[in-house]
Amino acid sequence: MREKRFKTRSVEETLELGGKIAGMLRPPLLVVLRGEVGAGKTTLVKGIAEALGAATEDEVTSPTFTIVHEYVGTAVRLFHLDLYRLETEEQIAVLGLDEMAGYENSLVLVEWGERFESVVKMAGGEIYMEHGEGDERGLILRLKE
Numbered sequence: 001m002r003e004k005r006f007k008t009r010s011v012e013e014t015l016e017l018g019g020k021i022a023g024m025l026r027p028p029l030l031v032v033l034r035g036e037v038g039a040g041k042t043t044l045v046k047g048i049a050e051a052l053g054a055a056t057e058d059e060v061t062s063p064t065f066t067i068v069h070e071y072v073g074t075a076v077r078l079f080h081l082d083l084y085r086l087e088t089e090e091q092i093a094v095l096g097l098d099e100m101a102g103y104e105n106s107l108v109l110v111e112w113g114e115r116f117e118s119v120v121k122m123a124g125g126e127i128y129m130e131h132g133e134g135d136e137r138g139l140i141l142r143l144k145e
């Protein structure tokens with residue numbers, strides 16, 4: 001397990017950090033994004049998507065209601081999921097996560113994925129985000145390897 005810690009002090013810094021982290025994620029890979037509501041998970045995905053040329057920051061919106069958004073980049077096929085509203089493994093089973101994660105160039109980023117054992121099993125890593133003072137956020141990136 002490789003572990004790296006980061007701190008950001010603004011939305012801008014989190015977007016930038018997303019760009020840096022994008023370079024550390026090697027597809028095919030599924031990463032669980034953990035952290036409470038408003039921790040900055042979706043903001044980080046915006047930074048990652050932009051750096052990968054998969055979508056602009058504005059194009060990346062929270063998939064809270066749609067569950068999954070797909071962005072096709074030059075080198076990466078990015079899937080952004082938010083499982084907050086799902087409750088059972090049966091609901092996870094019909095999402096087709098296997099298929100999403102099955103492309104050679106898949107990067108699957110899953111908010112609230114830690115709530116489901118099947119998702120945790122598929123994960124090659126996790127990013128934990130926590131609130132600090134004001135706009136500060138702490139991040140821990142863990143990658144299996």
Ligand SMILES: Nc1ncnc2c1ncn2[C@@H]1O[C@H](COP(=O)(O)OP(=O)(O)OP(=O)(O)O)[C@@H](O)[C@H]1O
Nearest residue numbers: 008009010011014037038039040041042043135137
């Ligand atoms: N350093 C920071 N990094 C990221 N977001 C920040 C930061 N400081 C303040 N914010 C604010 O925190 C919120 C983060 O929202 P975001 O949607 O990214 O969180 P989330 O973890 O995806 O939440 P949810 O679990 O509801 O999906 C935004 O309102 C943003 O403006």
Ligand SMILES: [Mg+2]
Nearest residue numbers: 041042062111
């Ligand atoms: Mg979110």
